[in-house]
């Protein structure tokens with residue numbers, strides 16, 4: 691399961707790993723927290739229009755990667771807060787889909803200013819996994835509805851300054867690039883050479899682990 695702040699964050703951070711794991715038979719679920727409705731500099735654009743466009747782009751990118759389901763929480767871009775409601779939505783998704791591994795953004799980055807939604811979604815995900823999804827008296831209404839508590843095995847945080855776990859994405863780097871390009875509203879007009887940007891980034895991560903192309907994560911283990 692990936693908990694994603696904005697449309698396109700998953701593809702940029704974890705797209706190669708998702709494509710690789712799906713090819714190996716893993717079921718992947720995306721939980722998209724916001725609709726990315728502020729991500730433009732086009733003066734003609736509105737939040738309503740952009741939110742709808744970005745949701746479609748996310749659906750196309752997820753399909754491209756072979757993701758089983760996308761859960762849209764539809765918070766406004768920049769409007770995430772550490773609330774009981776948001777935490778409960780993540781707990782419910784975890785109890786329903788019962789992931790072995792949860793991916794989120796590293797909320798503890800310090801060397802550059804982290805987008806508020808990345809910081810908050812990362813932190814609330816860590817809390818949702820432990821202890822809230824695990825203990826039945828938290829959000830007990832889920833249990834009353836028939837869901838069960840769930841223990842996640844690992845959290846892998848992307849966008850981290852201190853990666854300790856590297857996944858070789860050499861075979862799926864093209865899938866990652868193709869999925870990222872589905873986010874046309876963000877990619878087009880950015881002036882960025884997406885192919886080059888993704889490859890250089892993956893090479894840099896790979897250098898730390900002797901792999902041609904890699905994605906790096908910081909791992910938290912709950913099961914030993």
Ligand SMILES: [Zn+2]
Nearest residue numbers: 695696699805
């Ligand atoms: Zn983002």
